[in-house]
Amino acid sequence: MRRKGHFIDKDKNQIFNDDAIVSSKVYPNTPTLQELEQMVFNGLVEMIFICNYQTEQTSKLELLSINDIKYEWNTKYKYNISLDDEAYLNDFPKGYCFFVELWEGEKGTPILVLFECH
Numbered sequence: 001m002r003r004k005g006h007f008i009d010k011d012k013n014q015i016f017n018d019d020a021i022v023s024s025k026v027y028p029n030t031p032t033l034q035e036l037e038q039m040v041f042n043g044l045v046e047m048i049f050i051c052n053y054q055t056e057q058t059s060k061l062e063l064l065s066i067n068d069i070k071y072e073w074n075t076k077y078k079y080n081i082s083l084d085d086e087a088y089l090n091d092f093p094k095g096y097c098f099f100v101e102l103w104e105g106e107k108g109t110p111i112l113v114l115f116e117c118h
Contacts, residue, residue, distance in 0.1 A: 006049060006061035008113070015049075015061070015103055015111065023111055027102040030083050036100065037078065039110060040069055046105035048112045050098075061113065077114070089117065 006017050015022040031039065039045050048069055049061035069077060082097045089095045096118035103111040 006063060008051070008059040008061065010057055010059065015113075023103040023105055025104040027104065027110065030100055031102065033078070033081060033083065036081070036112075037073065040066065040073065040112070044109060045112050046107060046109040049114070051113060051115045054115075059113075059115070081114075087117070 004018060006015065006022065008015050012024075013026065014024045040048070043066075045066065048064045048066055050064055051059045051061055053060045077098065080092045080094070080097050082092075082099055087097050087099070089097060091097075096116060098114040098116055101113040101115070103113060105111045
């Protein structure tokens, strides 16, 4: 079955757009919240994706507008990002959080993937 759109193939550890590889490298270190915010607002992020659906093999990704992320940063994202491996949803406003992964894009700039948990 051919997949459409952006997704992470967990077996290959790669981001695809349809059949084209977008990234094969995950950054080993997660930035601090302040570093992440600076990356978003200073244009250092090539693309931002959100993942709302995953299986054991794939994570479906939705491409987000960087301008929309900036606009909603203080109300939707900033206080709901977990930089740890585990989180308790009750510790976050409105009972949801985002786990963060940074991947290296074609230009060598970071691709931000936010995994939404609720």
